[in-house]
Amino acid sequence: MEPPRILLVGKVGQVGWELRRTLAPMARVTCVDFPEIDLTAGDSIRRWAQETRPNIVINAAAYTAVDKAESETDKAMKINGVAPGILAEEAKKLGALLVHYSTDYVFDGAKGEPYIESDAPNPLGAYGRTKLAGDEAVRAIGGAHLIFRLCWVYGARGQNFMLTMMRLAREREKLRVVGDQVGCPTWSRMVAEATALALRQVVAAGNWDGFIGTYHLASSGVTSWHGFAKAIIALMPAEGKKCSVVEAITTAEYPTPTKRPAYSVLNCDKLQRTFGLRLPHWEESLKQVLE
Numbered sequence: 001m002e003p004p005r006i007l008l009v010g011k012v013g014q015v016g017w018e019l020r021r022t023l024a025p026m027a028r029v030t031c032v033d034f035p036e037i038d039l040t041a042g043d044s045i046r047r048w049a050q051e052t053r054p055n056i057v058i059n060a061a062a063y064t065a066v067d068k069a070e071s072e073t074d075k076a077m078k079i080n081g082v083a084p085g086i087l088a089e090e091a092k093k094l095g096a097l098l099v100h101y102s103t104d105y106v107f108d109g110a111k112g113e114p115y116i117e118s119d120a121p122n123p124l125g126a127y128g129r130t131k132l133a134g135d136e137a138v139r140a141i142g143g144a145h146l147i148f149r150l151c152w153v154y155g156a157r158g159q160n161f162m163l164t165m166m167r168l169a170r171e172r173e174k175l176r177v178v179g180d181q182v183g184c185p186t187w188s189r190m191v192a193e194a195t196a197l198a199l200r201q202v203v204a205a206g207n208w209d210g211f212i213g214t215y216h217l218a219s220s221g222v223t224s225w226h227g228f229a230k231a232i233i234a235l236m237p238a239e240g241k242k243c244s245v246v247e248a249i250t251t252a253e254y255p256t257p258t259k260r261p262a263y264s265v266l267n268c269d270k271l272q273r274t275f276g277l278r279l280p281h282w283e284e285s286l287k288q289v290l291e
Contacts, residue, residue, distance in 0.1 A: 058195070153187075155187055
């Protein structure tokens with residue numbers, strides 16, 4: 001059986017970069033990113049799909065500047081809301097599977113217990129609204145798709161909370177970090193590994209039907225941004241580290257343009273039931289990243 005042809009959109013992002021490495025042994029992967037592909041332009045998206053004729057399309061690209069999305073809503077909507085629908089249309093025409101990544105920010109954080117896939121979304125800001133629009137566009141096309149909802153993604157490259165905390169810990173003796181928002185910090189490499197393992201099962205099954213749908217994909221365990229920051233700084237090498245105190249503050253003490261969900265914990269039981277996959281505890285992954 002010849003390996004599947006995969007079109008990976010978003011090759012330089014945190015998840016996309018890891019996917020390139022993880023998918024290479026199992027597929028023929030064409031990787032693109034801006035400026036080769038312009039996700040604000042439908043023609044550009046369609047051209048890449050039609051020229052590469054993939055069996056699987058993976059959309060790992062997104063507009064992820066959460067606060068900036070409030071002032072660049074049009075651009076965020078084109079990339080997060082409209083582009084996934086165009087990719088879904090092209091995938092459907094080709095009989096291909098679309099893999100798309102969503103976010104915990106589609107929820108308002110008011111639930112207080114882990115969110116399941118069927119819980120009603122209610123995004124608090126423009127970023128969450130544009131990501132929800134993309135999810136809905138993919139479902140509306142009605143083609144074969146897997147939507148993986150992620151939570152608090154970080155990794156050893158790109159722009160993320162872990163790298164920001166490490167930079168600040170080298171500059172400051174004390175950090176003040178929000179302690180009343182909780183979630184599941186999820187390593188980008190674990191997202192890529194889980195995606196590849198899920199795809200292997202789908203390809204082996206020979207059809208997509210039993211797998212189509214939305215899945216929560218996040219680390220086990222729960223912490224606050226403050227708890228995450230403390231763990232990062234505790235595990236950092238001592239050399240060059242200035243920070244010795246990480247103080248918890250409230251969301252109200254750290255105002256941002258976008259209101260963020262206070263509770264972002266995702267229940268990943270469906271992923272385990274369908275694919276037999278469960279991501280490790282966030283602390284285990286963090287140790288691996290920092291090693």
